[in-house]
Amino acid sequence: MREIHVPFLTKSLQTAGKHAKLYTCADFGRQILAEMDLFFQEINLQ
Numbered sequence: 001m002r003e004i005h006v007p008f009l010t011k012s013l014q015t016a017g018k019h020a021k022l023y024t025c026a027d028f029g030r031q032i033l034a035e036m037d038l039f040f041q042e043i044n045l046q
Contacts, residue, residue, distance in 0.1 A: 015031075
């Protein structure tokens with residue numbers, strides 16, 4: 001699998017760090033998946 005840069009992942013990790021108490025693992029996973037979905041939609045539109 002080739003590496004791509006994933007800015008949304010960094011952003012999510014920073015957000016999770018700020019709000020760590022609010023996140024469960026499942027919530028964090030859903031957040032990542034939602035952002036990845038948007039990210040790939042943007043790529044496909046280009």
